[in-house]
Amino acid sequence: MGSTPRRSRRRRWASLLGATALAVTAGGALACPAGAATNVDFPTHCIPPAIAGLPPIDGTTTAKITADNTSPKVGDTVTVTYTVVTPAANNPTDLALPADIMTPTGKVTLGGAQTGSVTVAGPKKNDPVPGKGVFPSFSMTGTFTVTSPGAITLSPGDYNIHTSYILELDTPCTVTNPPAPVSETVTAADNPPANTRAISLGSASGSPGASVAVSGTGFTPGASVTLAGRSGDTQTADTATVTADTQGGISGSLAVNDLTTTGVVAYEGGAWSSDKGAGPAAYVVIDDQPVPPGSQRLTTTVKAGSLSMSQPADAVQLSDVDFGQGGASTGDLQTVTVKDFRGGPAGWSLTGKVTDFTGAGAKIDAGKLSWTPACTTKAGSPSTCQAGSAGTVGTSGATLASTPDGTVTGGEFTANARLSLDVPTFTPPGTYVGVLTLTLS
Structure with missing residues (x-):
């Protein structure tokens, strides 16, 4: 028996x-x-x-x-x-x-x-x-x-x-x-070798029509190199041509007349290319010419602002899950508004990381939280917002949104995300709280 x-x-x-x-x-x-x-x-x-x-x-x-x-x-x-x-x-x-x-x-x-x-x-x-x-x-x-x-x-x-x-x-x-x-x-696809071309200017500003010395390295030996003024992302009419020496170095000068000039570039080929170009190196034309009799020179200044973010609230209630069933507890991140009024070439990155969710004498690991980011760009903004990749947030963090570096950057943007916390099946009943920290840099 x-x-x-x-x-x-x-x-x-x-x-x-x-x-x-x-x-x-x-x-x-x-x-x-x-x-x-x-x-x-x-x-x-x-x-x-x-x-x-x-x-x-x-x-x-x-x-x-x-x-x-x-x-x-x-x-x-x-x-x-x-x-x-x-x-x-x-x-x-x-x-x-x-x-x-x-x-x-x-x-x-x-x-x-x-x-x-x-x-x-x-x-x-x-x-x-x-x-x-x-x-x-x-x-x-x-x-x-x-x-x-x-x-x-x-x-x-x-x-x-x-x-x-x-x-x-x-x-x-x-x-x-x-x-x-x-x-x-x-x-x-083949990954072309890194572009090591670089230029420097003899001065950062000059009067209209003044010549600025341009020197550079990393160009193709013997190549014809165009020196050109830039106004933002647009090439101006101010150009000159030099020839790279046997070591790939260049030396020449460029007469700059355009009052809107913001920089100088140098490139190989018939048109600007980031693969075969260098710059822009910052340059400003100072309009110091006397005004005609009976005229008045009017001057204004555009002041650089700051990079900031704001959100309407600091709490998100995720959906309930059942004990013994577990699964996705979902919700939406409070929308974050980013304002980039700095001017200049720098982009920005908005990242987030989360703590473990604690409560009821137990915890849900931070690695259980994932998100699907989204972002929008306000019309007229020089930069374009890029949403981060969908995936785990966790304690190491992930990118919610960003903008790249560029000749001219800035604007207003909104970023948000669909949140999903994977709650284990037999997590003890109760309320669990985690803190998601966003960092703008």
């Missing part, structure tokens, strides 16, 4: 472990990449943990791979995502499997212009699986650095599912006939 219940319990545990192993291996599908990525099917051979007492599982995996940048340059970092989306089998038992027991890892195979593999990993997160139910999908991400120009193919590779339910177990799944079909192609 005493041994029968123990054998029954062992059979039940073996059955449960077998179900877990199938759950992890049968779902061999990859996620959709952005752009032209396509579903691919490939045979997969999975080996359940020995304790499960199950034979190897051979099935078809339907897969996709996404790349966050399908047109990178050599030296860029590309993030790839490998997601199992269409499982090859259902839960074969009546036993339900709980949420958040699966931690996947795997490989994405590179081919074409660059070969090798990318290690990918996913979070310990999955939806519950009812008895005889369909297994959930899971995603894994990783990065690689582009080292060669040309078409780089991305194919799904082997993957492993680690389960933390009753015991810590691994279920490795391999591509039966590698490589698997190509799901996405990344076309990499």
Whole structure:
């Protein structure tokens, strides 16, 4: 009588472990990449943990791979995502499997212009699986650095599912006939060498028509180089031509007449190019000519202002989640207004970081908070606002919005974000509070 219940319990545990192993291996599908990525099917051979007492599982995996940048340059970092989306089998038992027991890892195979593999990993997160139910999908991400120009193919590779339910177990799944079909192609461009051209001026200002000395380095030896005045982003009529010496140096002068001149540039080729140009070096024309008899010179000054931000309130109420269910607690960041009235060439960056959410004798990790930023630019602003990337905020922080450096910058902007806090399933009931700090620089 005493041994029968123990054998029954062992059979039940073996059955449960077998179900877990199938759950992890049968779902061999990859996620959709952005752009032209396509579903691919490939045979997969999975080996359940020995304790499960199950034979190897051979099935078809339907897969996709996404790349966050399908047109990178050599030296860029590309993030790839490998997601199992269409499982090859259902839960074969009546036993339900709980949420958040699966931690996947795997490989994405590179081919074409660059070969090798990318290690990918996913979070310990999955939806519950009812008895005889369909297994959930899971995603894994990783990065690689582009080292060669040309078409780089991305194919799904082997993957492993680690389960933390009753015991810590691994279920490795391999591509039966590698490589698997190509799901996405990344076309990499050559990254031209850095532009080291630079110029300096003999003076920062002068009277109308005065010549300013221009010297420079880093130009192509023997190249014809144009010296030109600039008014903001527009070239003026003041130009001159010099020839670079055998070391790539230039030396010459430019007569500056345009009263609106703000700087001087030097460039190779028929028109200004940031790849083959230098400057602008700041230069101002001082109108010191006497006024005609009976006339009056009128002068005004535009004073530089400051970089500032404001928000209508300092609290955000995220949506409720249910104990035992968990999931996304969502809300909207209070809109932040940025005013850049400094003038000059500097852009700005608005970043945020968050503390852990504490309360009820427990906490929700700061890394559970993610956002999807957005920003708008007021009409007439010289700069254009760029929203930060969607993703985790956490204690290390992330960019909400920014503007780039430029010849002329400034304006008014509004930035906000959709917030989502991933609340673990059995977080104790109560109110949890975290502080999101925004920094403008």
